[in-house]
Amino acid sequence: MGNNMILFIESNTTGSGMKALKRTKEMGFYPVFLTNDPTRYQGLSHIDCLVVECDTNSVRRVQKKIDRFFQTDHIIGITTTSDFYLEIVAELQQVYQLQGNSPKTIRTCRHKGLSRMALDQHQVLQPKFWIVNSKIELQKISTLISYPVVVKPVDDSGSNGVKLCHDIVEVITHTQELLGVHINVRGQSTEQSVLIEEYVDAPEFSVEMFSDKGDIHFIGITQKEIIGNPYFVEAGHIFPAPLSGEQILNIKNTVIKALQAVQHRFGPSHTEVKWTPQGASVIEINARLAGGMIPELIRISTGVDLLDQQIRMVSGSSFHISESKRKVSGIRFLTTNTSGVFNGFDGVEKAREISGIEQIVITAQKGKKIRPPQNAYDRLGYIVAKGSSSIEVKKKMDEALSKIRTKI
Known part of the structure; x- marks a missing residue:
């Protein structure tokens, strides 16, 4: 086993996680994949990496497994490509004194209600919002809500549970349904908290950036196509988004301000915004690479491989890109x-x-x-x-x- 191990705590299931393992090996590092279910990942058995089974939903148990099986000074980085394991990774990075965002930053990004409060404190343009944890709390704010609104769990992924509601009956029904979900698709306990936010009827975009040593590097903006009303499912993307220079500058500056508000200082971020008459309105911040094959679109368009950049930064190198095409x-x-x-x-x-x-x-x-x-x-x-x-x-x-x- 090498002295330059990069540990991956689970991954997403769309393919980029398996690609990350391959690229880690190709870049000269030793990939280790920790998972509670290897059968979840198509193609994992064909990848040259060490697979370790353990309870990845418990920081304590993952740490115990790491301390038992590995010489910890040989671990140069810990990362993931899955939303559901960002908080665990941040805690492990802190335990082993490795580069990464603070657990507080990651929790703020993962918990959409905390994100909203941080953006509000820093006066970043965003929809009106309410956070409810019970039917009683919902009743208290019901007269404040103007319709339609978007109702979503504060801690899920992949647009799961996100729904457009047009009246209080729909809001109550969907909120109760979400509050009744105690375990997510990865077997983790949910927050059992719901975010209700003003529906912004405007074109949607996502912004890819990397933070490194206090600097925030702009990669580009992706145009999104959403279908599935009353649900919100990403049906397609275009990169780079066809926008004016003025729009690009406004969106870029808004997202930088949003990342500073949540104190995001390391690695990739994927921020979703809508373009309104007042400028870019922030929908959510994700402290990870984009899903939906957006990194692949960026690679095709520019020659820049964002997965490589994530691996480089986790290994201790500085952020550096060089576009070869457009x-x-x-x-x-x-x-x-x-x-x-x-x-x-x-x-x-x-x-x-x-x-x-x-x-x-x-x-x-x-x-x-x-x-x-x-x-x-x-x-x-x-x-x-x-x-x-x-x-x-x-x-x-x-x-x-x-x-x-x-x-x-």
Whole structure:
């Protein structure tokens, strides 16, 4: 076992986590993957890394496993690509005196209610909001709410449980449903707290940045397409977003102010905003790389691999990028409008023949029960394209999508 180990505490399941393990090895480090369920990750068994099973939902038990199995001075970094393990990673980084954000910063980012309060204290533009922990608290603020509003759990991921509500009956029903969820998809206890916020009907974007030694580095802005009303499911992205220089500057400065408000000082961040007549309004801050294949779009468009940058920083190196190209790239997620049992797609090979189509990937397994999308977990696959403009990229993705039929 090498003296330059990077420990990964679980990962997301969309593929970037497995890619991170591969890249860590290729970059000359020794990847170690700690998980409570190796079967969760497609392709893990084919990756050259040490897999250690343990209760990753307990900091104490992870620390006990690390101390038992590893020479801790050989560990140069600890990280994750999963929202659900950011807080545990921050605590472990502190225990072993490794680089990272403070546990307080990560908790503020993970808990959407705490994020809202921090932004409010620093006068960052954002929607009006209320945090409720019980039906009684909801009744106390019911007369203050103007509709429609977005109701969401404070600590989930992938747009899970996020819903647009148009009256107090819908708000009460959805709030009670969320407060009744005690365990999330990773087997962790939930906060059992709900965020109710003003619905901002405006175009949505995400902003990718890296923080390093007090400096905040701007990577770019992604345009988002949202479907699934009354739910909020990301159906596609375009990078870079087609925005004016004035819009880019306003969004950039707003997000920098937001990151300073939550004291984010290390590594990647993925901040979602909406463009309003008053400027960029912050929807949420994530102390991690973007999901939804956005890092892959950035790699195709600029040549910059954000996963590499995350690994470099975790290993102790400073942030450094050098763009080698500037193209436009996009992704369109495959979804269904009907419920049933998934039996694959027709037309995928024809769609792959279209010029400019980079990838078509099917993520859903045959036999899976599918439905019209309510969260990111309901997506069935994706199309990635590149071109010289956002209009060209969208046209290529539309053409590819028109050739694909879902078999149910």
